Amino acid sequence: MAGPAVVLLSGGLDSATTLAIAREEGFAPYALSFRYGQRHALEVEAARAVAQQLGAARHVVAEIDLRAFGGSALTSDLPVPTGRREAEIGRGIPATYVPARNTIFLSYALGWAEVLGTDHIYLGVNALDYSGYPDCRPEYIRAYEVMARLATRAGTEGGRSLRIHTPLIGLTKAEIVRRGLALGVDFSLTRTCYQPDSQGRACGVCDACLLRLKGFAEAGAVDPVEYRGS
């Protein structure tokens, strides 16, 4: 029987592919999503659909509220940047950065992993992310593992050793799309847009949409989600 692995699942393209990879690598995926006051709560519904399509062993949605602290366009009322060129997207830390978000998400994953008795956590960060977000960089992930091994009963009493798997970390968006398609991910269920309309249609112009569309184009595939005006 496959052992459990906790997979952080946002409902986007990257985390869906990551869940499929965890399963391919022999784990029973325990999917973990968050409802954290994001403006696009459709993400959580997408995560549910993805978890079901890819056969997650269980899917938990944890309720957290980062709005208490403010500080990001994704959880407050600051405008989301649109229409930027890729060179701009990769430069500096974007306004959509949520303070300590991956640190908080990984901490919940660590708690669940401990209860499940597993040392395996999957996180879908990739090279495009870590050019912009400090908490997506490989050196951050390694430091998190060191801390986590000291934090838990398992790391203290046994010879066990927590590992954060980041299978997308060296991949381009096009490579992620190809990998996901090969593993049977239904990308029509995923949500990437920072500002979908009331019917859930993507805008096609925010940073996230631009990177996604470019990824599908370079992979020679058609993005199955609906865009406004398309």
Place this chain on the structure above:
Amino acid sequence: MAGPAVVLLSGGLDSATTLAIAREEGFAPYALSFRYGQRHALEVEAARAVAQQLGAARHVVAEIDLRAFGGSALTSDLPVPTGRREAEIGRGIPATYVPARNTIFLSYALGWAEVLGTDHIYLGVNALDYSGYPDCRPEYIRAYEVMARLATRAGTEGGRSLRIHTPLIGLTKAEIVRRGLALGVDFSLTRTCYQPDSQGRACGVCDACLLRLKGFAEAGAVDPVEYRGS
């Protein structure tokens, strides 16, 4: 004007003293508490009273739900151990351990610290804790700082450096009581008991009560909270 410091405030004796020390050390304390499905929600009310008495600049109670994962006597229906001798209390990891609790709490503190633009977090762990809880040990705290410096915009872009202050880490319970009294902490507002009754009276026999009572006795002081049958 004093700069801000985030202080993790549980409503117990240790974190109240820690908040008073942060103020004494020149910071404006921003108190952070959690409602996490603990059976003794009176803790949160105690935290509010303590934050007010000691002049916190702000007090935020974040809602999180660790019950989704199970795994601890403090958030599920496992029995709390009572009547243990101090030698037993200090040995092994107690059943009241919450998976990854300090890792989760510190992650929220890190997010708030980033929004406030401060590098200072106060955490009231002490020697009695780290004999039992892996995530109270000094080596864990140091590893957390290393990770946190890589996680945030501040740590990435500036020469700044996050610090987790643990002013109680080398102190006995008696020393903490003396320090708190000297700084004007009103200990009647604090709550320590793992299983208070419906009127909020402490049991006097759980590990937390036993350590607290011993601390007051050794400090030559009287504990002002009410105990059942006293």
